[in-house]
Amino acid sequence: ILREESDKYLNEQTYSGIRFLDKYFVFQSERSGYNHLYLYTLGGEFVRQITKGDFEVKHFYGWDKKKDEFYYSSNEGSPLREMIYKVNGKNKKICLSNNEGRNQAVFSKTLKYFINTHLSINTPHKVTTNNNSGKVLSTLIDNKELIDRLAQFNMPTKEFFTFETTDGVKLNGWMIKPHNFDAGKKDPVIQFQYSGPYSQQVTDN
Secondary structure, three states: OOOOOOOOOOOOHHHHHOOOOOEEEEEEOOOOOOEEEEEOOOOOOOOEOOOOOOOOOOEEEEEEEOOOEEEEOOOOOOOOOOEEEEEOOOOEEEEEOOOOOOOEEEEOOOOOOEEEEEEEEOOOEEEEEEEOOEEEEEEEOOOHHHHHHHHOOOOEEEEEEEEOOOOOEEEEEEEOOOOOOOOOOOOOOOOOOOOOOOOOOOOOO
């Protein structure tokens, strides 16, 4: 039905994300340089590219065929974050997430509602129910007790930074400085190394 080829490599994780929908299927591919969604007929005929841009689609949640709206998450805006979006056939896109950080959704069968789990570098899990316009309908978990508890302690915080490699590649990193950090003194460093594609360790999480 469909052949995907590359002289470098193919990301096998995208193939577990193939979704068959009525007479069509949605396929993820990095053929443009970024992981995006593509619509095909069951006979393998290309219909159109659903998402476009300098960002990676992380999850595909579903297609409302009647409204021609596709629901997905991506790291648009920052590779550290993940937000929920919907886009229609005319490429009109709406962000359904209310807070920056990492968002993951579980949609109802009709795609009218979803449960959103949000967290960020400074925020523990918050779980809400939302409609498909992004409006928060209720809060299921706010972790207020944990937030109030942590506020009692003077905890060191995780800080993001960027650096450039010797061959000009810009990379993200994070660090946690000692509680009593003094820039005029030397401290030992524990380094954790990024180990290749699809093992991203630097996230707003």
